Amino acid sequence: MTAASDRAVDQLRERILGGEYVPGERLGEVELAEKLGVSRTPVREALRRLAAEGLVDITPNKGARVIDYPRQDLEKIFEIRAHVEGLAARSAAETASMADIDRLDELATVLKERSEAGDLDEVYRLNAAYHATLNGLAGSAVLTSTVGHLIHSAVLLRTLHSFDPAARQRSVNHHLEIVAALRARDPDWAEAVMRAHLLSARASLLGARRRDEENLEENA
Amino acid sequence: MTAASDRAVDQLRERILGGEYVPGERLGEVELAEKLGVSRTPVREALRRLAAEGLVDITPNKGARVIDYPRQDLEKIFEIRAHVEGLAARSAAETASMADIDRLDELATVLKERSEAGDLDEVYRLNAAYHATLNGLAGSAVLTSTVGHLIHSAVLLRTLHSFDPAARQRSVNHHLEIVAALRARDPDWAEAVMRAHLLSARASLLGARRRDEENLEENA
DNA sequence: CGTTCGCTAGTTGCATACATCTAGTCGATG
């Protein structure tokens, strides 16, 4: 479970989150083993671990596929995140060090730049890093791993792609405002903004779905 | 990942949750393989899956141990559960069928009996079943699996053992009240009781810790 | 006497061979 298996997990995760494998796509063991230059054993391990992270779905005797959540679940994910990450933001406001907050500030600032430049891929990465960092500051391994799964599922479905420019700007501002709340050591404020941030994302998602359905009707 | 591996997972989970292996205890692959009558491969699979469920902790090249959360994390777990299962109760109040509610009612009723009879082992089992059922009613696989991990960690540490009789009776009453809220189709009520239920459990936990520390001082 | 190096036993990680299951195709039969 060292070199080979770890590398397999990292590479697979990156490829899945990077969109190289689309949701629902089959992930054959032998194919992956050849592509990664290892035997099937570490590949199996990797697939099991990714299943644990919620990135792939394994059916006995039938193999692994990239997970494909229904849209409804995705909305639920944002509701849960609104609560759980709200808690994390609250904790962070109470315990984070100045160095931690500075790091978060840096992420939020660069994120704002990249967003204004229209570099969506980088916005993804930074957004994930921002949330992962903040959740880590809550200082509870349980909380971090809990939310980790949820974030993966969301990134997977390219949530941000559905954002219209106005929503994206709101999102960027939320990130900065949360940093301000942390600096002010104000748990209530931090929690409230984080909740707003994620519920706003959820709303954008609903809007995107409505647009998708309308487009479908047009093309029908 | 069929017969052998599944059986291994089920047996190990039962033994861990049943307290046969205590937190921190080492879980050697060969030993388990012999005990379960299979080879090391399915045992390894099983350990990885249990790690995914949050029941064991695997360190590369050093093997698996039963997980051992610090008390602090346990409190965090109940905070998160209060939020997430609160959501689940809300959803259930909106969508559960009468048959579902009857099933939950049955569980809560038997649980009350067993609690009054002092049968704590059975109370554990029924309590876990009650929460698992209710979370399942929310109709979101994501939510169910998210909370599943959290519940495992809690059961693992024998939370209920720390309950004094008064707290246990409160807990039993909460279960029944939630059923009533579901029958009334009142999401707000259901959510509020569930939150109270879990925050009450968290408070009992804090009380138990205080008692433990006092006992330690006495024995010192 | 304490520290460090090397050895050894035991465990985990990886690769490979074999067993079992699934799905698709071809052919036989009503």
Next chain:
DNA sequence: CATCGACTAGATGTATGCAACTAGCGAACG
């Protein structure tokens, strides 16, 4: 001609052998 069944290729599941790593002990050296 349609349908059912057996066969076959390809995949996953399991077992086992070998390699690499960890930890613990003991002896040699400073």
